[in-house]
Structures are given as C-alpha cells and as structure tokens.
Amino acid sequence: MKKFLNIIIVVIAFTFSSCEKDDICANTTPTTPRLVINFYDRENPDLQKNVSNLTAKAVGEANPIVFNTTTSATEITKYYATGNTISLPLRLNADETVYELTQNAGEPTLTNTDTIVINYTKREIYVSRACGYKTNFRLDSENPIQRPINDTSEWINNLIVLTTNIENENETHVSIYF
Amino acid sequence: MKMKHTLAFISSLAFVLVSITAGAQEKKKDTIIPRTERYGLRVGADLYKIARSFYDDDYKGFEITADYRYSKRIYIAGELGNENKTTDEPQLNFTTKGSFFKLGADYNMYENWLDMENMITIGARYGFSSFSQKLNSYKIYNANPYFADDSNFINDSREFNGLSAHWLEIVAGVKAEILNNVFLGFSLRLNYLLTQKEPNDFENLYIPGYNRTYDGKFGVGFNYSISYFIPLYKKQNLPKVEEEKKLAN
Numbered sequence: 001m002k003k004f005l006n007i008i009i010v011v012i013a014f015t016f017s018s019c020e021k022d023d024i025c026a027n028t029t030p031t032t033p034r035l036v037i038n039f040y041d042r043e044n045p046d047l048q049k050n051v052s053n054l055t056a057k058a059v060g061e062a063n064p065i066v067f068n069t070t071t072s073a074t075e076i077t078k079y080y081a082t083g084n085t086i087s088l089p090l091r092l093n094a095d096e097t098v099y100e101l102t103q104n105a106g107e108p109t110l111t112n113t114d115t116i117v118i119n120y121t122k123r124e125i126y127v128s129r130a131c132g133y134k135t136n137f138r139l140d141s142e143n144p145i146q147r148p149i150n151d152t153s154e155w156i157n158n159l160i161v162l163t164t165n166i167e168n169e170n171e172t173h174v175s176i177y178f
Numbered sequence: 179m180k181m182k183h184t185l186a187f188i189s190s191l192a193f194v195l196v197s198i199t200a201g202a203q204e205k206k207k208d209t210i211i212p213r214t215e216r217y218g219l220r221v222g223a224d225l226y227k228i229a230r231s232f233y234d235d236d237y238k239g240f241e242i243t244a245d246y247r248y249s250k251r252i253y254i255a256g257e258l259g260n261e262n263k264t265t266d267e268p269q270l271n272f273t274t275k276g277s278f279f280k281l282g283a284d285y286n287m288y289e290n291w292l293d294m295e296n297m298i299t300i301g302a303r304y305g306f307s308s309f310s311q312k313l314n315s316y317k318i319y320n321a322n323p324y325f326a327d328d329s330n331f332i333n334d335s336r337e338f339n340g341l342s343a344h345w346l347e348i349v350a351g352v353k354a355e356i357l358n359n360v361f362l363g364f365s366l367r368l369n370y371l372l373t374q375k376e377p378n379d380f381e382n383l384y385i386p387g388y389n390r391t392y393d394g395k396f397g398v399g400f401n402y403s404i405s406y407f408i409p410l411y412k413k414q415n416l417p418k419v420e421e422e423k424k425l426a427n
Contacts, residue, residue: 025269031319058325065324089324124318124332126379131319132269133332 025131032134033169034087035118042157042177048084049178055079055105056088059098059115065089080105087169088118092135095120103155103178112155117146120166137166145174214412216295217247220361222405227259236264239386243363243403245284255301255349256281257401261386269317270383276309278387280347295407296354297363303347305369307387310339311377338377343385345371347399359407369397 025031041049057064065088067081091097097118104110119140124133139145144161147154158177166173224241231238241259248254257280264273284301318330351365369388376382384390389399 025319027321031321034322061324061326087322089320089322091325092318092320093327093329124379126381127319129267129381129383130269132267132317133319135318 023130025128029127029131030134030168031127031131032089032092033136033166034089035137035166035174036085036087036169036172037174037176038172039084039086040175040177045177050084051081051086051103051178053077053080053082053103053105053107054086055102056081056086057100057102058091059100064102076106085172090118090120090137090166092122095122101156112153113151114154114156115148115150116156116159117148119143119146139164139166139173213293214414215250216407216409216412218408218410220245220247220405220407222361222363222403224257224259224401224403226400226402227261236266238262241387241401243401243405248283251286253284253286253297253299253301254282255284256303257387259387263384263386264314265384267383269319271314271316272380272383273312273314274309274382274384274386275312276307276341276386278305278307278309278385280305280387282347282349284349284351294355297352299349299351299353299365301349301351303349303367305343305345305347305387307343307385309341309343309386310337311341311380311382312337313380336380338380341375341377341382343371343374343382343388345369345385345388345397353403353405355407359409361403361405361407363401363403363405365401365403367399367401369399371395371397 039049039051041047054067055064056067064079065086066078067086068078073080088097088099097120099116099118100113101116102111102113104112120137121140123136123138125136126132127134139161141164144164145159147156147159155178156176160175160177161173162175163171163173220243222243224243227239227241231240239259239261241257243255243257245253245255258278260277262273262275264271280303282301282303284297284299286297286299288296288298290296313336315331315333315335318332320330346369348368348370349365350367351363353361353363356362371385371388371391374382374385382391385397387399388397391397
C-alpha cells in the first residue's frame, strides 16, 4: 500500500512539474529573425563606427522603430540608435520592406535620410507548441538590397550584404560603411 | 513490513482454523474449506472519454478496457480506443484523429478478505497509435512587433496523414466491485514514448491514447472505468499451511 501511494505521488508530482516548461515561448528560443546591420567607418573599413541618433522608419508606418528602451529615453530619443549595430524587422506579409534610415535625426542642419529596399522570399518553419512558427528570410540573389538615390547627399557610402540567409540574429547580415 | 503481517495473519488464521476443525471434527483430517476464486474476462469503458465527448465540443473519443485473469494475481489487460481532438493553443490550432491499442498486464497487490474481488494494481502496457494531424491555423511568432498591419495569423490548413507512435506505460490502478460483477476503476499512467513518425515542419503535440506530449519523452494519462466481470471458471486456492503439510507428508 505504501509503495502504491509513492507511485501515485511521483506520477502527480511529474504531472505538475512538466506543465510549465513548454507553455511559454522563451526569449532564448530563436524565432523570426531581424536583419542585423553593423556600421563601419568608410575611412577605416575594419573599424566599427557608432551612428549618431539614427532612426529607422519603414515606409508606411507611423513611427520609427524604438531603439532606445532605457528608462531615461524621452518620447523623441527613444527612436534613436547610437551604437554600431541595429536590427530591422522585415514585413511578414510582403516580399519587400522599405526603410528610411536617418542620421542625426532631430538636428535640422545635419539630418540626412537614405532609403534602402530589402527584397526577399520567406519560409515558415515550425518552432514549438508555445512559439508556433517562425519565418526565415532569403534575400533576393540579384537585388538583395537596393539604394534608390533620392537626394544629392547620401550618408551611406557603401553597403555590403554578407549573407542572404536571414535565419538568426547571432550573425551580421549586412555591413554599412559611412 | 506488510507482507510479514499478512503472513503472520494467514498462518495464525490457518492455525486457528486447523485447531477448530481438528477439535470439532474427528473423522475428517484437515478439512479447511478452500477459498474458491473466480476467473474470467472483464470488459468495460472509460467513463471520462465518454463524458468528455458530451461536454467538450472539441473532443470525441472512447476507450474500451478489458482484462483477463491469468493467475491469482496477474491479469492480462488492454485498452482499445479512438480519439478526435482539436487542440487550441495561443500559437497553434490543430486536430488529431486516430485509433490506439494498449496491451500488457496488471498485478493485483491487494489481499482480499473472504470472497471479495477488489484490486489495487500496478502494471505495464505497450501502446500503439495510428493517427493524422491537421493543422487548422497557426501564428508566426514575432518577438519584435513593429509593423501595424503585420498579420501573423495564417489560416491555411495542412493535413499530415499516416503518422504513428509506440510507447510504454506504467499503470497504477484501483478497481472496486460496486454491484454484483460491476466494477468501478481508476488508473493513473506514466507514459514513455519509444518512437514516433512525425509530420514535416510540425510536431505530434497530441497522440491518441498517449495524450499530450511534452519536451521530453514522458507523458501522463488516466482513465475512469466501469466494467463488467464475466466469470468463466473457478479455481480453488489452497491455504499455504495445508500445502506445507502436504509437502511434509
């Protein structure tokens, strides 16, 4: 009888312990990746360079991406990226995403906007019960990223696509020299 | 500890019986009335699956249970059933349809008094299921939502046929005779998945008979059965003391 009770306790304990783990999509689980861009110095291509108050706004969206999530960020500065890398989400319901990348945002004399057009195909991949599916991207082999010239002064000097397979955020996909 | 007590109880009971009969009847030697045990087939159904089919719109299923008394304590046992279940998760909605069977044995650990036939069992099963999964709709997980009109909900169904799974179960159960030959039973099961045939770009998140799958290979299950015992033959169980005496002679 004692043995039997022990078995029941083990079974019940197991039931409860196994309920939690796969019910929440963990942050560490690789899901739909963003396009990771690193910035380099045009004069010194081996050196990474910090952007100054860069905003990235997808054409068709009301607001730029929130890059600054620190508590000191204001309604304006929360859109500013200041490091040497940014990650851009791609549209899941289209085969291209157009971004306006603006350097020195908020400074009327210095501000400069360049446009990049990202062309890709999508593939849906099963992840897990809690996460569902994710989308991986493959950049177009002919025209992965286009830079339509829309003004006289382009701040982006050069843009190099390092990989066309956008499958995770652990690697850099694109290098921008400025 | 329990066994010792039981043995002590049986031997003292036998001793008392022997002395009583020896004192009362002089002509007959050692006429202990042997206990007659009934052997037969018990057939039933899982009440939980039947009840759930009524109250849960996303579930239709049944399970037939059966066991055959092989020896005093060992019962050959099995289950057979069919399930049609739609599972709705935040990211996924899918329907699993299929049949299963389980075959194994139960060992009755319970020492019945007189002619009672209640059971506390521990047992094992081998389980097999053949099924299909239909993914009704799903969502693309996006940890970084930005686009206002990003519909990540995809209402495009896909069907995966010809799937199967093999597993083992450890079963702990009780059965009590509530009416003549009618038993009410409950069992808890710990399942261990041996192999499975999985769909492409999806997963067997539910397997008929095995139930919900988890990250590892373990799963759990239970049933709540009502069954009817069909007696086939009777067998006399000689008390141990007399057997010992026979051996001594």
